Amino acid sequence: MPHYGSFLGLALLAIALGLVALIGGAVYISGVLRSAAESMSSDAAPAIVALKSIDVDVQELAATLEELLAGMPGDVVIRRSRIQRTLERAHDDFQAYMALPASGSEVGLPLELQRQLEEMDLVARRILAEPAPPPVARTAGELASELHDAASGIDRALLHMSRLKAAELQSLSDRVSALRHRALPVILLLNVIAFAVAVAAIVIAYELVRRAAVLEQKAREQSERRAGELEAFSVRIAHDLLSPLMTVSLALGLAEQRLPEAGNDRTRTALERARASLHSVKRLVNGLLAFARAGAQKQPGARADLVAVVQEVMESFGPIAEQAGVELRTEALVPSTVACSPGVLTSLLSNLVQNAIKFVKGREVRRVEVRVLEQTSLVRVEVEDTGPGIAPGAESVIFEPYVRIGAHAGIGLGLATVKRLAEAHGGAVGVWSEPGAGATFWFTLPVVPADDSSEPGAESEEPG
Amino acid sequence: MADILVVDDDPNLAETMRDLLEIEGHTVRLALDGQSGLDALGDRLPDLVILDIEMPVLDGPGMAHRMLVENAGREKVPILLASGFADLCLVVARVGTPYFVAKPCDVDDLLGMVGRALTEHMPPKPRFGIEGSGAEME
Numbered sequence: 175m176p177h178y179g180s181f182l183g184l185a186l187l188a189i190a191l192g193l194v195a196l197i198g199g200a201v202y203i204s205g206v207l208r209s210a211a212e213s214m215s216s217d218a219a220p221a222i223v224a225l226k227s228i229d230v231d232v233q234e235l236a237a238t239l240e241e242l243l244a245g246m247p248g249d250v251v252i253r254r255s256r257i258q259r260t261l262e263r264a265h266d267d268f269q270a271y272m273a274l275p276a277s278g279s280e281v282g283l284p285l286e287l288q289r290q291l292e293e294m295d296l297v298a299r300r301i302l303a304e305p306a307p308p309p310v311a312r313t314a315g316e317l318a319s320e321l322h323d324a325a326s327g328i329d330r331a332l333l334h335m336s337r338l339k340a341a342e343l344q345s346l347s348d349r350v351s352a353l354r355h356r357a358l359p360v361i362l363l364l365n366v367i368a369f370a371v372a373v374a375a376i377v378i379a380y381e382l383v384r385r386a387a388v389l390e391q392k393a394r395e396q397s398e399r400r401a402g403e404l405e406a407f408s409v410r411i412a413h414d415l416l417s418p419l420m421t422v423s424l425a426l427g428l429a430e431q432r433l434p435e436a437g438n439d440r441t442r443t444a445l446e447r448a449r450a451s452l453h454s455v456k457r458l459v460n461g462l463l464a465f466a467r468a469g470a471q472k473q474p475g476a477r478a479d480l481v482a483v484v485q486e487v488m489e490s491f492g493p494i495a496e497q498a499g500v501e502l503r504t505e506a507l508v509p510s511t512v513a514c515s516p517g518v519l520t521s522l523l524s525n526l527v528q529n530a531i532k533f534v535k536g537r538e539v540r541r542v543e544v545r546v547l548e549q550t551s552l553v554r555v556e557v558e559d560t561g562p563g564i565a566p567g568a569e570s571v572i573f574e575p576y577v578r579i580g581a582h583a584g585i586g587l588g589l590a591t592v593k594r595l596a597e598a599h600g601g602a603v604g605v606w607s608e609p610g611a612g613a614t615f616w617f618t619l620p621v622v623p624a625d626d627s628s629e630p631g632a633e634s635e636e637p638g
Numbered sequence: 639m640a641d642i643l644v645v646d647d648d649p650n651l652a653e654t655m656r657d658l659l660e661i662e663g664h665t666v667r668l669a670l671d672g673q674s675g676l677d678a679l680g681d682r683l684p685d686l687v688i689l690d691i692e693m694p695v696l697d698g699p700g701m702a703h704r705m706l707v708e709n710a711g712r713e714k715v716p717i718l719l720a721s722g723f724a725d726l727c728l729v730v731a732r733v734g735t736p737y738f739v740a741k742p743c744d745v746d747d748l749l750g751m752v753g754r755a756l757t758e759h760m761p762p763k764p765r766f767g768i769e770g771s772g773a774e775m776e
Contacts, residue, residue, distance in 0.1 A: 412722045417648035417690075420720075420742035424654045427745025431661070449744065456742050463722070490727070517728055 182378070189374055192367045199364045203357045210350045217275050218343040224271035225336050228287075229329075231264035232294065236325040239298055243318050245307030254302060261298055264291060283338070287331040294324040408466040415459055423452050461587035464521060465575065468594035476515040477622060480553060481507045483519045484544060491527055495542070500531050503543040510546075510553045512619040514599040519619070522595055525588045526557040526615045529579075533561025533613070552601065553621050558614040564607035573603060592617060640664045640756050641682070645675035645701065646690035646720070655688065658745060659752070672696025676704055683711055686755050691721035691729055702733045702762060714761045718751055734764035 238257050241248065268291060272284060297320045308314040430445050488504055495502045512519060527542060534540040539560040547554045564572060564579070572579055575590040593603045596617045607613040642664050646652040649670065656666040667684070669675040673696045675687070687705075691698035698719065705712040718737040719730055730738045737755040739747050 416722045416741040417646070417651045421648065421651040421654045423742045423744045424651075424658055424748065428654070428658055428661075431745070452742065452744075460722070486731075520727055 185374055185378055189371050192371045196364050196367055196371075199360055203353075203360065206353055207350065207357075210346055210353065214343060214346045214350075218339055218346060221271065221274050221339045222336060222343070224267060224274065225332050225339065227267040228264055228271065228291075229332050231260055231267055232291075232325060232328050232332075235260045235264060235294065235298065236321060239301050239321050240318065242301055243307060243314050243321070257298060257302060261295060264294075283331065283335050287328070287335065290324065290327040290331050294321075294328060297321050297324050404466055408463050412459070412463050416456075419452065419455060419459070423449070426452065461591070464525075465587045465591045465594065468521075468591045468598065476513065476518070478512050478514055478516040478519045480510045480512050480519070480546060480555075483516050484523060484546065484555070487520055487523045487527060488544065491524075491531065495531060498531055498535055498540070500534055500540040500542055502527075503541065505543060505545045506547065508546045508548045508553065510548065511622045512553055513622050514595075514619055518595055518599060522592055522617055522619075523555065523557070525592045526617070529588060529615070530557050530559035530561070533559045533579075537561060548621075549618065551620060552618040554616055554618045556614050556616040558612060560612045563609040563611060563613045564605055566607075566609060569605050569607065572605070589615075640685040642666050642686045642688065642752070643669065643675065643678055643684040644688045645669045645672065645678075645693070645698070646688070647671055647693040648690075655748070658748070662749065662752075672698065672701030672704075675701050676708075679705065679712055679715070683715055685759075686716050686718060686752065688718045688720060688752070691719065691726075699729055699733060706762065706764065716755045716759055717762050718755050732764060733762050735762040736760060 235257060238253050238260065242250070242253055242257075268288065297317065301317050301321065304313065304317070308317065426445055426449050430442065430449075433442060433445075484504060484507060488502055491502060523544070527544065530542040534542060537560055541560045543556075543558045545556040545558070547556065571577055573589045573593040575587055577590075579589075589603075592615075596603045596619065599619055601617055601619040603615070603617045605613055605615045642659055644652050644655050644659075644666060645668075646655070647670050652668045652670065656668060659666045667678055669678050671693045675689070676696070678684075679687075689698045689701065696704070698721070702717055705715065705717075707713075716737060717733060717735045718739070719726065719733060719735060720739050720741055720743075721729065722741050726738055726740055736758075737751050737760075739751050
């Protein structure tokens with residue numbers, strides 16, 4: 175199936191490429207967004223906070239210096255130390271701001287701020303050098319005015335820089351938004367790809383399972399067909415072989431009759447040999463037929479009345495058993511219905527009884543007993559004989575085709591047929607044996623509950 | 639001494655059986671399928687019908703069924719069924735005849751069964767309808 179193979183290959187390639195695109199896209203977008211966020215968090219935002227700190231410091235400084243100048247009530251020493259501390263803090267905050275990564279837009283602004291801060295520093299020291307309040311009013315006024323200028327200068331510088339930083343932050347935020355907008359279709363596409371990949375995978379999996387199921391179904395149908403063909407073939411063979419064989423048999427008989435009594439020993443012998451060979455052929459053909467049929471599919475809904483069939487088979491073996499001096503017994507017949515056709519059940523039992531009769535020939539005690547036992551969902555039919563038994567270890571091999579037991583005639587298909595038949599109908603076969611004392615061959619078949627409604631075609635025979 | 643009808647689609651076999659039975663002194667007619675067999679019955683009723691099972695046009699059980707159903711004395715004619723062993727048991731029970739031989743049998747078996755049938759002269763007694771009609775016939 176070249177088309178199927180390349181379709182599968184292309185589909186798998188598409189899935190792989192799709193997955194690669196997914197991963198690559200996700201990595202790219204997250205990388206870009208991350209660098210923007212980093213920029214914002216490590217640069218612009220801390221800068222604004224630092225500038226604000228300087229602002230707070232300077233305001234406090236200016237306020238306290240004004241208090242001193244104005245001679246407001248309160249502890250001068252405390253105020254002076256506070257001013258000192260605030261100066262130092264403002265200086266530290268400025269250093270902290272300078273430590274942040276600089277952006278290109280500021281250019282000379284930090285230096286301007288530094289200059290303003292130094293101005294303020296000078297003014298503060300001059301105010302501190304004077305007693306508080308300064309005795310000369312004009313000095314106080316001058317100092318107040320310089321303080322005000324210095325504070326304003328710082329304010330302006332801070333404002334300027336804050337605006338810049340805010341603008342920077344805004345532009346970064348805009349860039350992130352823009353990126354997100356641009357990314358949306360990409361993300362959408364990636365989601366679609368992911369969905370398509372998932373769907374493709376599901377479709378492929380389903381298709382594979384479906385094809386496997388179809389193949390399995392075809393294989394099953396083919397084997398059923400073969401079984402049917404084999405059955406039809408064997409029936410044809412039977413019909414075509416057996417009639418000519420019978421003609422040969424009768425013709426031999428006729429020829430023998432026609433021979434004058436005297437002087438034809440050799441011819442007579444030849445004819446007898448021919449007849450014996452014919453017997454072998456007959457056995458062979460019948461055995462092969464039964465074996466071939468045994469593999470056929472069982473009919474669903476086939477049913478057989480166990481007791482009736484057992485009685486019938488035992489009856490049919492009556493004359494043969496009598497002739498051989500064999501005692502036939504049936505015991506413990508449990509009424510049950512089994513899930514196979516009467517023909518199959520007859521075949522199973524006949525095979526075993528026929529074997530049993532053969533086994534006990536020439537023995538001191540010649541008895542064949544048939545028993546029926548009920549198990550959970552199975553019924554078990556046992557055929558016990560007083561023959562020589564089976565060699566230990568041979569219990570399973572005797573059920574294989576072409577294995578003969580002892581020196582008995584036949585090509586060894588009887589037990590193989592029994593096994594095949596029983597297993598085809600959901601049952602099993604086996605044997606127990608005590609070498610020297612006999613053997614019990616058994617088979618099991620599934621029972622059907624008495625009220626099971628089966629298809630027509632079931633043959634139930636009423637006894638007698 | 640008896641009038642026998644042999645119905646079998648194998649001409650070699652049918653003729654050999656005829657030879658054999660004629661040597662025994664019987665009158666033998668042949669038919670190669672069930673329909674021809676019925677036609678032969680129309681001419682005159684034999685003392686015994688030796689019936690093959692698998693035949694074209696109309697098979698053994700089919701012919702037996704028609705004999706049973708059409709009456710006019712045909713239901714009283716004894717039937718000796720001859721066929722391969724696998725089918726024999728079921729069909730014998732269906733048709734309800736005690737006379738049968740399994741192909742291939744030898745001369746003694748055949749003549750023995752023929753002798754029995756001609757002596758006992760038992761007509762078929764199907765235990766249930768042939769061809770599964772389900773009716774009980776006595």
